[in-house]
Amino acid sequence: MNLSELLAPIADDMKAVDAVIRARLNSEVVLIRTIGDYIVGAGGKRMRPAMLLMVAKALGYQGSNHHLLAAVVEFIHTATLLHDDVVDESDLRRGRSTANAVFGNAASVLVGDYLYSRSFEMMVESDSMPAMTVLSGATTVIAEGEVLQLLNVHDPDVSLERYLQVVRYKTAKLFEAATQVGAIIAGATGEQEAAAAAYGRHIGTAFQLIDDVLDYSGDAEALGKNVGDDLREGKPTMPLIRVMEVGTPGQKQLIQNAIRTGEADFAAVAHAIRETRALEYTRDAAVAEAKLAREALAGFPISVHQESLLEFCSFAVNRDH
Secondary structure, X not given: OOHHHXXXXXXXXXXHHHHHHHHHOOOOOHHHHHHHHHHHHOOOOOHHHHHHHHHHHHOOOOOOHHHHHHHHHHHHHHHHHHHHHHHHOOOEEOOEEOHHHHHOHHHHHHHHHHHXXXXXXXXXXXXXXHHHHHHHHHHHHHHHHHHHHXXXXXXXXXXXXXXXXXXXXXXXXXXXXXXXXXXXXXXXOHHHHHHHHHHHHHXXXXXXXXXXXXXXXXXXXXXXXXXXXXXXXXXXXXXXXXXXHHOOHHHXXXXXXXXXXXXXXXXXXXXXXXXXXXXXXXXXXXXXXXHHHHHHHHHOOOOHHHHHHHHHHHHHHHOOO
């Protein structure tokens, strides 16, 4: 299945979420509207809000708060992207110039702050203390993940454990929060809520690991970012860590220098990654996470929405962008 087929059961809900997003970006400050429209217009998969909607529906939710809370999740995600691109000095995302490249760093940071603030206003509006608790807690963990990643940049001694902690905090946590909130508003049992959270955590980890793979194997045009960006930014990701674990002394030295400086012969790095089968190793780790996500749904009632959640597990690891 492609993404549009996966999202078909919640197509109307996704349109409603987009309407909420656009309405809540309608600030009197023109630059906020301009950058907001630019970011929303960039598209993106909207995976996190989709997960919230799908879990809520799979557990029988009938209200309308899911649209508001799904928009909250997307605002939090967008804020992190705005800040990420400034920190990483990125100039390309989803196949076009980043907001900081177009509007400048200061505007991007401040609009990211606005989106965080707006998301908290909307959380309060949802009038669900359990949902607020999960989402506000997630924003703290995500911020911790950003700082942990910053500490890892240009450090060739980062262990796999340290790297996976960044993945859990920075990426998987918002997936986990989205799916957990979907369960909460549906009035799920404690067991179902825990299962939904585990599903999101594992699927989010799988997504990030496949992003790691695509950074060294993907087509730059399809990927919407510059292939090899993680290396240029000095980020030690799983494929690079794997080369340093099992590669020859020369290969290990090559990767260590590349991480330290952000400069290297990319062809030589790619060759070392191929020689050590580091991409296959990373993809296998992603497949294992997707399997755990699938297993977490065992207690969900059978439905078209549950089926889509299961299909997401395959999509997460088989995508090419």
